[in-house]
Amino acid sequence: MLEEEGPTVGSVAAADPRLDRSTLEGVRRRDSAALATFFDATFGLVYSLAYRLLGDPHLAEDATQDVFVKVHGAADRLDVDRSPKPWLTTITYNVCRDAWRKGKSARQGLEAHAGNTPHAASVSATPEDTLVESQRAHAVQQAISRLDEPLRTVVVLRDYQGCSHDEIATLVGVSHVAVRKRYSRALKQLREWLRDESI
Amino acid sequence: MSDDTHERETASRIRELPAVQARAAFQAELKRAFASGALPAPAEETRTPVPDRRRAWWWELRPLWAAVVLGMLLGAGAMLNRGPEPVVIGHPGAGIVHVDGVAVDVTDPDAWSTLRAGSEIRTGAEGPVEILYAELAVLEIAPRTTVTLPASPGRWLGKSVDSRLDVGELRFMSGPRFVGNLLAVTTPEGRAEITGTTVSVQSDSTGTCVCVLSGHVRVGVDEADMEIIPPGFRKVMPRDGEPHRSPVKAMHEAGVRRFTDAFGETVSGTD
Numbered sequence: 001m002l003e004e005e006g007p008t009v010g011s012v013a014a015a016d017p018r019l020d021r022s023t024l025e026g027v028r029r030r031d032s033a034a035l036a037t038f039f040d041a042t043f044g045l046v047y048s049l050a051y052r053l054l055g056d057p058h059l060a061e062d063a064t065q066d067v068f069v070k071v072h073g074a075a076d077r078l079d080v081d082r083s084p085k086p087w088l089t090t091i092t093y094n095v096c097r098d099a100w101r102k103g104k105s106a107r108q109g110l111e112a113h114a115g116n117t118p119h120a121a122s123v124s125a126t127p128e129d130t131l132v133e134s135q136r137a138h139a140v141q142q143a144i145s146r147l148d149e150p151l152r153t154v155v156v157l158r159d160y161q162g163c164s165h166d167e168i169a170t171l172v173g174v175s176h177v178a179v180r181k182r183y184s185r186a187l188k189q190l191r192e193w194l195r196d197e198s199i
Numbered sequence: 200m201s202d203d204t205h206e207r208e209t210a211s212r213i214r215e216l217p218a219v220q221a222r223a224a225f226q227a228e229l230k231r232a233f234a235s236g237a238l239p240a241p242a243e244e245t246r247t248p249v250p251d252r253r254r255a256w257w258w259e260l261r262p263l264w265a266a267v268v269l270g271m272l273l274g275a276g277a278m279l280n281r282g283p284e285p286v287v288i289g290h291p292g293a294g295i296v297h298v299d300g301v302a303v304d305v306t307d308p309d310a311w312s313t314l315r316a317g318s319e320i321r322t323g324a325e326g327p328v329e330i331l332y333a334e335l336a337v338l339e340i341a342p343r344t345t346v347t348l349p350a351s352p353g354r355w356l357g358k359s360v361d362s363r364l365d366v367g368e369l370r371f372m373s374g375p376r377f378v379g380n381l382l383a384v385t386t387p388e389g390r391a392e393i394t395g396t397t398v399s400v401q402s403d404s405t406g407t408c409v410c411v412l413s414g415h416v417r418v419g420v421d422e423a424d425m426e427i428i429p430p431g432f433r434k435v436m437p438r439d440g441e442p443h444r445s446p447v448k449a450m451h452e453a454g455v456r457r458f459t460d461a462f463g464e465t466v467s468g469t470d
Contacts, residue, residue, distance in 0.1 A: 036234040043226060048219040061225050068229060069238045133217070140212050159213035187206040194209065 016041040024080040030072070038084075039068070045085065045161075046092050052156045053096040055145035063095045070095070089161060090171055093153065100149055143193040151186035158183055282351030283333040285318075287311045288465060291326025291342075316350040322367070329462060334376040337466040339458045341368035352380040361385065368401040370458045373414075374466035388436040389424070392417040396430075399455045406437035410447045412455050 018041040026034020046067050051060035070091050078084060144152055153172060157163040163171070169179045232238045257264070290296070290305040297303065299318050303310040305328075314320075314330075320340055322328055328340045332351055340346055344367020349360040359381040362369070369384060373395045382393045384400050388407040391400055396414025401407065409418045410433040418434040419425035420442055428434050428444065433451070436442040 030236060032234045032236075035236075036230060039230045039233050043221070043230070044218055047221045047226075051219045052216075057221075060219075061221065064221070065229055065239070068233045072233055072236060072238055136212075137216050140216055144213070155210075155213060159210045160216060184206065187209045190213075191205050191209045194212065 019084060021080055024078055024084065027075050028078050028080065030075050035072070035075075042084065042088055046088055049089065049092045049156065049161055050096055052141070052144060052160050053093070053152065054099060055141065059099060063092065063099055066095045067092050086167065089157070089163065093157070093171055139194065140190075143190050146193065147186055147189060151182050151189065154179055154182040155186040155190070280353040280356050282353055283335060284351060285314060285316055285330045285332055285338075285348055287314065287328060288331045288337070288462070289327070289329030289339075291328075294323045294325030296323060296328060297321035314348075316348055319345065319347045321345045331462075331465060332374075334374045334466065335380070336374055336377055336382070337372050337458075337462045339370040339462070341370070341454075343367050344369065349382055352377075352382075359383065364400055364402050364407075366402055366404075368399060368454075370397075370399045370455055372397045372459055372462060372466055386436075388438055389418065389420040389434075389442070392425075397455060397459055399451055401451070404438070406435060406440070408433055408435045408451075410451045410455065412447065412452065412459070 018037050023034050023037050023041075027038045043064070047060055047064045050063035050067070051057060054060050054063060067088070071088070078087070144156060147155065150172075154168055157168045157171065158165070165176055165179045165183070169176045172179065174182075292305070294305055295302050296305055296310075298311070298313050298320060301313065303313075305325075320328065320330075322340050322342050322344050324342050326342055330338045330340070330348065332338075335352065338346075338348070345365040346367065346369050347363040347365075349362035350357070352358045352360050358379055361383045362385070364384055364386045371382065371384075371393060373393070377395050380394070384391045384393065386400065386402040386407040388402070389409075391398065391409045393416050394414070396416055397412040398414075398416050399410040399412070401410070409416060409428060411428045411430050413430050415427045415429055417425050418428050418436075420436050424442060426434070426444075431447055432444055433447045434442060434444050
């Protein structure tokens with residue numbers, strides 16, 4: 001089983017200098033400028049996580065909107081002494097979980113949005129590199145979306161979001177051991193699928 | 200390559216996933232709304248509204264209708280389940296019989312109108328009274344007997360019925376439809392459970408005697424004493440003494456034979 005490593009956050013900044021104390025205090029007061037800064041610093045985290053969990057850009061947009069509605073409503077309870085990332089991760093996961101319960105599945109989007117993963121373009125790569133990278137990312141995302149929701153949650157939170165097993169256990173409401181088992185099963189399953197696709 | 204290495208490779212592919220790019224218009228619109236506080240209400244589960252239709256008055260009374268229908272069904276079931284009512288088919292031709300404490304002149308055509316299952320009958324000295332439960336059984340109530348008639352066994356439910364013999368003699372002969380029923384005759388000294396037979400139960404101040412002419416009857420002073428008495432035998436349960444079994448006395452056998460000869464065809468429905 002893969003040993004615990006320090007989180008390596010690929011697409012989401014672990015700490016954003018824009019989210020300093022004064023900005024967070026402004027968010028608590030629902031100051032427009034602070035809210036705009038907060039939005040710019042956190043939108044990518046929320047949308048990307050929602051997309052990785054739900055596998056569909058439209059569902060991800062709905063979820064992202066719901067997350068920011070909830071954040072705005074609870075802004076006065078924001079802890080200015082801590083990074084808002086765990087808080088946002090929790091809200092985003094809960095919104096996505098609600099979406100699953102309403103029958104909105106990641107698998108729904110697989111067919112409808114095949115080859116349409118909205119990845120950011122790399123400015124330094126050649127068009128060919130960009131195409132290959134896009135296809136590879138799409139294949140990985142498709143494989144993630146094929147996972148059952150418990151496995152998908154763990155692997156996305158762990159490897160994409162950079163959460164520790166303990167953080168995931170708290171968030172999902174299962175034991176640390178269960179998280180590790182799910183993570184291992186998810187990776188094993190993903191490896192088989194990606195190998196079939198020669199990725 | 201080890202499993203751990205494979206897992207690390209797979210994990211790294213996920214970590215290398217590029218940032219997901221949202222639609223610029225969506226991002227800009229949501230930012231404007233978030234910063235200004237002009238956000239829509241959180242998405243809630245939409246439910247199909249129930250149309251506010253005014254129900255007919257009778258619909259509001261549906262618990263009452265349900266109770267009425269249930270009562271009618273139960274009533275119909277009870278009617279269908281009910282067995283035959285007792286009918287007097289023989290009496291001494293003169294004298295007085297008490298039905299539920301009321302003196303009745305046996306010659307009066309309406310004398311027996313109050314008779315029903317469960318009635319208490321007290322006969323006089325004149326002669327026996329015979330009562331038919333059509334195709335189920337015939338009871339002969341000897342002179343100077345006080346007995347509580349059994350309920351009529353139900354067709355499907357309530358197939359076990361009770362009768363009480365306080366004093367005197369009760370003769371019983373089952374008919375073709377009695378199969379599956381049980382008549383329990385209780386006396387001051389004991390109990391006889393009859394499931395289809397010809398039997399005589401006598402009770403007086405000295406005790407109870409159950410004489411079995413055909414079939415088998417469970418008899419005893421209590422549950423522990425219950426035993427099956429075969430044809431031709433009787434069980435005597437003295438008021439002061441130990442119960443015992445012995446052959447039926449010729450006198451009792453003659454009385455029951457006369458009864459069966461007289462009413463055997465009646466209870467069989469061939470009369």
